[in-house]
Amino acid sequence: MSDRFADDIIAFLPNLRRFAISLCRSYDTADDLVQITVERAFASREQFDPSSRLEAWLFRILRNAWIDMVRRNKTRGTQIDIDDAPDVSTVDGTKVTEDALMLGAAQRAIETLPENQRDVIMLICVEEMSYKEAAVVLDTPVGTIMSRLARARLAISEKLGINREITRSPSSHGDN
Amino acid sequence: MQKTEFTDQELMAYADGELAEERASELDQALANDADLSERLALFIDTRTIAQQAFEPMLQQPVPDHLVQHVRALEAAQKQSTAAGDDTVVSFPTRQAPQPAASSTWKLPVAASLALAVGLGTGLMFSTTDSTSVGIEIATLTDARIIAALDAVPSGEDVLLDTGERIAPIATFFDGEQTLCREFELDRADGVTVVSVACQRTGQWDVQLAIAAAGATDTGYAPASSLEALDAYLSASSAGDPLDPAAEAAALAALR
Numbered sequence A: 001m002s003d004r005f006a007d008d009i010i011a012f013l014p015n016l017r018r019f020a021i022s023l024c025r026s027y028d029t030a031d032d033l034v035q036i037t038v039e040r041a042f043a044s045r046e047q048f049d050p051s052s053r054l055e056a057w058l059f060r061i062l063r064n065a066w067i068d069m070v071r072r073n074k075t076r077g078t079q080i081d082i083d084d085a086p087d088v089s090t091v092d093g094t095k096v097t098e099d100a101l102m103l104g105a106a107q108r109a110i111e112t113l114p115e116n117q118r119d120v121i122m123l124i125c126v127e128e129m130s131y132k133e134a135a136v137v138l139d140t141p142v143g144t145i146m147s148r149l150a151r152a153r154l155a156i157s158e159k160l161g162i163n164r165e166i167t168r169s170p171s172s173h174g175d176n
Numbered sequence B: 001m002q003k004t005e006f007t008d009q010e011l012m013a014y015a016d017g018e019l020a021e022e023r024a025s026e027l028d029q030a031l032a033n034d035a036d037l038s039e040r041l042a043l044f045i046d047t048r049t050i051a052q053q054a055f056e057p058m059l060q061q062p063v064p065d066h067l068v069q070h071v072r073a074l075e076a077a078q079k080q081s082t083a084a085g086d087d088t089v090v091s092f093p094t095r096q097a098p099q100p101a102a103s104s105t106w107k108l109p110v111a112a113s114l115a116l117a118v119g120l121g122t123g124l125m126f127s128t129t130d131s132t133s134v135g136i137e138i139a140t141l142t143d144a145r146i147i148a149a150l151d152a153v154p155s156g157e158d159v160l161l162d163t164g165e166r167i168a169p170i171a172t173f174f175d176g177e178q179t180l181c182r183e184f185e186l187d188r189a190d191g192v193t194v195v196s197v198a199c200q201r202t203g204q205w206d207v208q209l210a211i212a213a214a215g216a217t218d219t220g221y222a223p224a225s226s227l228e229a230l231d232a233y234l235s236a237s238s239a240g241d242p243l244d245p246a247a248e249a250a251a252l253a254a255l256r
Helices: A004-024 A027-043 A054-073 A098-111 A115-126 A131-138 A142-159 B008-015 B021-032 B035-060 B065-082 B136-140 B144-152 B224-236 B245-253
Strands: B166-174 B180-187 B193-201 B204-213
Touching (some): A004 A054, A115 A142, B065 B224, B144 B180, B193 B224, B204 B224
Antiparallel strands (some): B193 B204
């Protein structure tokens, strides 16, 4: 008599943690955030619309929990212990391959993006959510999501030096 | 031939599988003979792949056990509150208090409505053996040394048992039914710390809750992360504020 809801949440914990870490840059805070998220998910379980994806719903709870946390504690900027965590780009701390270096550089490029660009990259490119789902999670219009996402990707490719000669499209949208 | 223009956002949407079908097939055709366009599109495909790969290893990092256990505990608590009266559910003494007292310091910020997290069923509590060790039999509280400690040791002090275990009463309080209860920790010789609450009923200490926390740290106290279940329990049972030392001494003296 295992509960599908709980099983699904457990299966999704790594993704929740990953997003939480990208939000708060601290493993400890990220775990607190994930814990608050699952508590809220259980408490408001009836509000979950089964025709939508559980992932999107959980991400939204997590993101709101983070906003609450920031409002309460103003933790942001003070906790940067992510640098103390094992570097995921090193393999057993021994041989760092070129690929791994690239991964590390890509990670840094994304982490140093402006927050609202980083969030759309994490949700859409990394977590593979749709534009619409990301718009709901971030409580932001789809158009804004898209313009942030496009800018974030241009910025990443620039930081990584992978941009080819890009002919900017004449009708490229500005900020909105 | 007129060249169709595509914006960055359209190329991006195409790379993400979000471009409207009609426009996507126009782009398909345009790509066939426009190298620049392909280059621009490649940027959006590549950045997606790069972002994905960069954060892929993070999914392999082990999720802390306490998070998984927390979900299971929430699941159990919810199951119990929906299936109240169902005998097959490991039951916790059902004394669901209506609302935690407003003055209670045991407030739980988020999950205040959750009854409890980890418990031992009453069935387990009395599955005694006549073993003299203080292993999991702590639940029965037949161990004279633990009973003696709960009867007499003030909160904040601890007692080393001759078996190498340490028992440390943390707080004494009355629950919503005015039953005298004590929260305490037991460090077992194997390094496991059990966080527990026992309440006085018919002259005995009944274990209400026992949580196996992570190994005792240097401080000898269970890490705070293991205590949320305890908080949930205290909140649900309308636990009153911890007694001050004088009130505690008086309450314990009254047991004798």
